[in-house]
Amino acid sequence: xxxxxxxxxxxxxxxxxxxxxxxxxxxxxxxxxxxxxxxxxxxxxxxxxxxxxxxxxxxxxxxxxxxxxxxxxxxxxxxxxxxxxxxxxxxxxxxxxxxxxxxxxxxxxxxxxxxxxxxxxxxxxxxxxxxxxxxxxxxxxxxxx
Amino acid sequence: xxxxxxxxxxxxxxxxxxxxxxxxxxxxxxxxxxxxxxxxxxxxxxxxxxxxxxxxxxxxxxxxxxxxxxxxxxxxxxxxxxxxxxxxxxxxxxxxxxxxxxxxxxxxxxxxxxxxxxxxx
Numbered sequence: 001x002x003x004x005x006x007x008x009x010x011x012x013x014x015x016x017x018x019x020x021x022x023x024x025x026x027x028x029x030x031x032x033x034x035x036x037x038x039x040x041x042x043x044x045x046x047x048x049x050x051x052x053x054x055x056x057x058x059x060x061x062x063x064x065x066x067x068x069x070x071x072x073x074x075x076x077x078x079x080x081x082x083x084x085x086x087x088x089x090x091x092x093x094x095x096x097x098x099x100x101x102x103x104x105x106x107x108x109x110x111x112x113x114x115x116x117x118x119x120x121x122x123x124x125x126x127x128x129x130x131x132x133x134x135x136x137x138x139x140x141x142x143x144x145x
Numbered sequence: 146x147x148x149x150x151x152x153x154x155x156x157x158x159x160x161x162x163x164x165x166x167x168x169x170x171x172x173x174x175x176x177x178x179x180x181x182x183x184x185x186x187x188x189x190x191x192x193x194x195x196x197x198x199x200x201x202x203x204x205x206x207x208x209x210x211x212x213x214x215x216x217x218x219x220x221x222x223x224x225x226x227x228x229x230x231x232x233x234x235x236x237x238x239x240x241x242x243x244x245x246x247x248x249x250x251x252x253x254x255x256x257x258x259x260x261x262x263x264x265x266x
Binding site: 006007008009011012013015016018019022023025026027029030033087088090091092093094 | 174177182184187188191192193194195196197198199200202203207208235236242257260261263264265
């Protein structure tokens with residue numbers, strides 16, 4: 001098939017088959033990119049929750065503002081690094097919307113509960129972090145099937 | 146595809162045979178987009194249709210073309226409003242990111258529909 005010819009049925013089939021082949025190759029890379037994006041988010045949240053727990057446990061209850069500032073910086077650095085790593089890849093792809101929203105909502109609940117109860121029960125930080133990681137792994141699998 | 150884009154036609158594709166009936170305008174080939182019709186451009190668009198954004202090098206490797214060819218065809222697609230080109234940096238290295246515009250997605254979809262209609266006979 002060239003610019004100046006009318007495609008026959010065979011030309012059209014060849015073009016469609018080429019589109020299919022290249023589309024499949026690109027879609028595979030897109031799925032990998034979306035999965036990496038979700039897993040990286042999960043990893044960043046896990047590190048941020050554990051880091052927050054360590055900061056809260058290692059500082060006194062009176063140092064509320066400095067502690068909040070350090071935790072904010074930690075979250076910004078962790079998520080900034082994760083974003084930089086993801087964006088450095090050759091392909092960017094958006095994961096399926098619905099499973100991603102559900103994953104984010106479930107993760108927010110776990111993070112919220114962990115951060116709320118964690119100061120009274122420090123053991124909850126690693127447990128919450130593991131639960132957050134698990135939520136994002138499941139989300140990554142569901143969103144990129 | 147309009148006549149200007151397909152000046153060679155009548156000998157190979159008479160307008161009154163079974164495959165190309167007199168009611169020429171109804172034939173799906175008229176719905177083919179002359180910009181996307183070119184195989185390399187169709188391949189570039191097929192590649193970009195699957196991703197949100199892809200680096201120039203990824204498109205080049207996936208479509209199996211040289212940088213010069215890719216650059217030339219992307220410029221044509223960009224001029225047509227089908228592809229958006231974004232320059233950026235990863236660290237200090239300059240990178241070029243390509244993505245389909247909404248008009249590009251619509252045009253590709255219509256073009257593929259026309260190809261399916263032709264292939265389906």
